[in-house]
Amino acid sequence: MKSLLYLLxxxxxxxxAQDSTKVRFFVKGGEKYFVRIDGEIQPQTNIFHVSQGTHExxxxxxxxxxxxxxxxxxxxxxxNFFAELLPSPEYVAYVRNTDTYKRKLFFAKTAPFIxxxxxxxxxxxxxxxxxxxxxxxxxxxxxxxRQQITSETMDNTxxxxxxxxxxxxxxxxxxxxxxxxFFLLRPYANKLMPPTFKQQNPFTLEYMNLTFNQQIQSPEFxxxxxx
Amino acid sequence: xxxxxxxxxxLLGLLIVSCKQNPKAxxxxxxxxxxxxxxxxxxxxxxxxxxxxxxxTDQNGFIGDEAPHTFQDKGRKxxxxxxxxxxxxxxxxxxxxxxxxxxxxxYVDIIGESNFNQFELSFGTQEIPFLVGNITFQNSALGTFTxxxxxxxxxxxxxxxxxPLDRVSLSLNGKRGSNTxxxxxxxxxxxxxxxxxxVVYNGTDFTLKLYWKFD
Numbered sequence: 001m002k003s004l005l006y007l008l009x010x011x012x013x014x015x016x017a018q019d020s021t022k023v024r025f026f027v028k029g030g031e032k033y034f035v036r037i038d039g040e041i042q043p044q045t046n047i048f049h050v051s052q053g054t055h056e057x058x059x060x061x062x063x064x065x066x067x068x069x070x071x072x073x074x075x076x077x078x079x080n081f082f083a084e085l086l087p088s089p090e091y092v093a094y095v096r097n098t099d100t101y102k103r104k105l106f107f108a109k110t111a112p113f114i115x116x117x118x119x120x121x122x123x124x125x126x127x128x129x130x131x132x133x134x135x136x137x138x139x140x141x142x143x144x145x146r147q148q149i150t151s152e153t154m155d156n157t158x159x160x161x162x163x164x165x166x167x168x169x170x171x172x173x174x175x176x177x178x179x180x181x182f183f184l185l186r187p188y189a190n191k192l193m194p195p196t197f198k199q200q201n202p203f204t205l206e207y208m209n210l211t212f213n214q215q216i217q218s219p220e221f222x223x224x225x226x227x
Numbered sequence: 228x229x230x231x232x233x234x235x236x237x238l239l240g241l242l243i244v245s246c247k248q249n250p251k252a253x254x255x256x257x258x259x260x261x262x263x264x265x266x267x268x269x270x271x272x273x274x275x276x277x278x279x280x281x282x283x284t285d286q287n288g289f290i291g292d293e294a295p296h297t298f299q300d301k302g303r304k305x306x307x308x309x310x311x312x313x314x315x316x317x318x319x320x321x322x323x324x325x326x327x328x329x330x331x332x333x334y335v336d337i338i339g340e341s342n343f344n345q346f347e348l349s350f351g352t353q354e355i356p357f358l359v360g361n362i363t364f365q366n367s368a369l370g371t372f373t374x375x376x377x378x379x380x381x382x383x384x385x386x387x388x389x390x391p392l393d394r395v396s397l398s399l400n401g402k403r404g405s406n407t408x409x410x411x412x413x414x415x416x417x418x419x420x421x422x423x424x425x426v427v428y429n430g431t432d433f434t435l436k437l438y439w440k441f442d
Binding site for chain 2: 130
């Protein structure tokens, strides 16, 4: 009697299994995605059990367009479902705007700051070196006029002096131009607004947004829940 | 706020720059220098980083605070120094004319007791001629010297007997008749290290003073 009960149970399970299909989802594009089958949002997994037949599938991932497709299971016990998510046009525009924003920010703020910093830091060293080289040049000219050093040594000293002079003027001009640009472009730089990207999850209706944090120079993610 | 700090920094920089003094070249050399002697020339310059020395000759110049130099030729020379500031962007020059000459024996004093009526003084192998009064003695001087009446023998200007810079033996012989007695016998003197004037030699019962002059 007990054995018969087990047999019936096994047969009934087998009968249920034959009515549903195990579907493994392979989704390309997007990180964490949401699946809705026949209007019902599914748990966060990539394996679903659906009844055999035709199903409307919707897949959404942040920054991507909503994928809409049809799942035909036929009589299969298990099958795979492949889908490729494409970036949403708004996200593409956001990426483009972020690049533009970063470029503008670099030229208006970062570049003048770097130029000023590097030039100002180099200036004392280059000034000392310029003084030393000019002293060397004057001394060698004195000795060269009295045939105490060769013309090669004299030419070499002149060349070194010219190099150091060039470095000095580049550093001085860099400091002045860099700091002037920094202060002149500061109002413009402060007005630059980082682009934002906001997208609503069509299944959960929560809002997710992405903006560019200029302090850490990387995107910042935000989530707004709607109840 | 930043602009205000920047202004202070610029002002501070200008103050530091304006505090820096220009170099002042100064030269206080002796009037006369001896040919062949090594000198260390010094300057009294101020606020300088380095000094260039031009000795007014065809020889090498020198860069430094003190210049070791040996003048090789007689004559008037113009020594020029130029004091440079840090970076050598400012300088100040000054020149001084000096005379480079040899030391020659001017005259000789011999003070002390002697019973010789004639003596001869020689440098190495060269005997010194004396002009005593109006009489020139080519090889030896006639005369005596006592405490009260020292012998003063002038070496004629035309002779120009140069003091050597190397070692030389000095001899003084007293004569009476045919007898010759050495008062100083081949005493080695090194005039490189003896710049006093007169050069003094203290013998037994007498002192020899050798006066020299630049010529």
